[in-house]
Amino acid sequence: xxxxxxxxxxxxxxxxxxxxxxxxxxxxxxxxxxxxxxxxxxxxxxxxxxxxxxxxxxxxxxxxxxxxxxxxxxxxxxxxxxxxxxxxxxxxxxxxxxxxxxxxxxxxxxxxxxxxxxxxxxxxxxxxxxxxxxxxxxxxxxxxxxxxxxxxxxxxxxxxxxxxxxxxxxxxxxxxxxxxxxxxxxxxxxxxxxxxxxxxxxxxxxxxxxxxxxxxxxxxxxxxxxxxxxxxxxxxxxxxxxxxxxxxxxxxxxxxxxxxxxxxx
Numbered sequence: 001x002x003x004x005x006x007x008x009x010x011x012x013x014x015x016x017x018x019x020x021x022x023x024x025x026x027x028x029x030x031x032x033x034x035x036x037x038x039x040x041x042x043x044x045x046x047x048x049x050x051x052x053x054x055x056x057x058x059x060x061x062x063x064x065x066x067x068x069x070x071x072x073x074x075x076x077x078x079x080x081x082x083x084x085x086x087x088x089x090x091x092x093x094x095x096x097x098x099x100x101x102x103x104x105x106x107x108x109x110x111x112x113x114x115x116x117x118x119x120x121x122x123x124x125x126x127x128x129x130x131x132x133x134x135x136x137x138x139x140x141x142x143x144x145x146x147x148x149x150x151x152x153x154x155x156x157x158x159x160x161x162x163x164x165x166x167x168x169x170x171x172x173x174x175x176x177x178x179x180x181x182x183x184x185x186x187x188x189x190x191x192x193x194x195x196x197x198x199x200x201x202x203x204x205x206x207x208x209x210x211x212x213x214x215x216x217x218x219x220x221x222x223x224x225x226x227x228x229x230x231x232x233x234x235x236x237x238x239x240x241x242x243x244x245x246x247x248x249x250x251x252x253x254x255x256x257x258x259x260x261x262x263x264x265x
Contacts, residue, residue, distance in 0.1 A: 001203070002032060002203070003033075003200050003203025003204050004206060005207065006024075006033075006204060007025070007204035007205065007206065007207025007208040007211060008207035008210055009024055009207075009211065010022070010024040010047075010204075010208060011054070011208040011213075011214075012212070012215040016215035016218055021151070021211075021212070022048055022149050022150035022151060023103075023107055025040070025047065025048075026040045026041060026100065026149055026150075027238050029044065029200070035197060036093060037093045037097050037100065038096065038195045039195055041096070041148065041149030042149065042187070042190030042195025042197075043149075043195070043197050043200055043201070045085075045146070045149045045187040046190070046191065046201060047201060047204045047205060048149075048150065048151045048208075049180055050205045050208050051151060051208050052177065052178075052179040053180055054208065054209045054212040054213055055172075055176035056070075056176045056177035058173075058212065058213050058217060059169070059172065059173025059176060060177075064167075064173040065170065065173040065177055066170055066174045067177070069164065069174045069178075070174045070178040071178075072131060072135050072138065073135070073137060073178035074177075076135045076136070076139045077139070077142030077145065077152065077182035077185075078181050078182050078185045080139050080141075080142035080143040081142040081143065081145050081182045081183070081185040081186035082146060082185055082188075082189045083143055083146065084143040084144060084146025085146035085190045085193065085195075086189060086193070087143075087147050088146065088147040088149070089193045094246070094247055094248060098245050099147075100148060100239075100242050101241070103144075103148050103150075104235045104236070104238055104242065105236055105243075107154045108233075108235040108236045109232075110154055110158055111231060111235070112232050130163075130164055133164055134159075134160075134164060137159040137160075138156075138182070140155060141155045141156050142185075142186070145179065145182055145186050146189060146190075151176070151183055152175070152179055152182065152183075153175040153176065156174075156175035157171045157172055157175050160174060
């Protein structure tokens with residue numbers, strides 16, 4: 001039941017603001033389910049594949065998905081997602097936590113700036129320039145997705161609005177579709193590295209399907225301004241908590257101090 005509720009909450013916020021929901025799932029899995037940071041990232045990414053499926057279906061039913069844009073994003077993201085997963089696996093847990101904390105604050109800033117993105121946009125709306133913009137966005141998004149265990153909508157949605165001239169709802173729907181193949185590649189890499197707790201997926205996935213459908217539907221008929229501000233505040237608080245993760249004494253010791261300790265012993 002706890003897994004179902006975590007998936008439901010993550011799916012609702014993901015569908016509502018155009019994110020995969022990993023920024024909600026990961027802190028809950030670490031704090032409530034007591035997973036390691038690496039396990040939370042891997043398990044989240046597997047679950048987010050289903051967020052993409054449910055969200056893309058919901059948005060496509062409203063005609064808010066650009067299939068070509070999604071394909072261009074995904075074609076490069078599938079290559080870099082694997083590298084992101086391996087990079088995260090190689091980091092000590094305290095470094096991964098601090099990196100995730102910084103990422104949460106970055107997400108919060110983007111959410112707060114969301115209403116003003118269209119006003120400062122200088123889109124490349126046609127030709128090869130637009131293709132290059134989308135594919136380069138996919139390169140960065142894929143790595144970030146594999147490393148942070150998130151869908152990548154944080155980067156994809158602003159990029160599509162600012163540089164590709166897409167509307168908010170179409171950008172959100174297209175990002176959800178693009179995260180399916182990219183997330184699947186990153187999830188497979190985490191699976192092979194042992195970072196996926198499979199028994200949790202039985203509860204997370206149904207919750208994500210239901211929550212994403214509800215959130216995606218509400219996003220098309222409601223103003224999410226208040227929820228967006230509350231969501232950003234929660235993420236900032238969580239991000240600061242992660243950034244305050246203590247550095248282990250062994251990791252913080254200088255080489256000189258370490259040698260002296262060894263000599264004493």
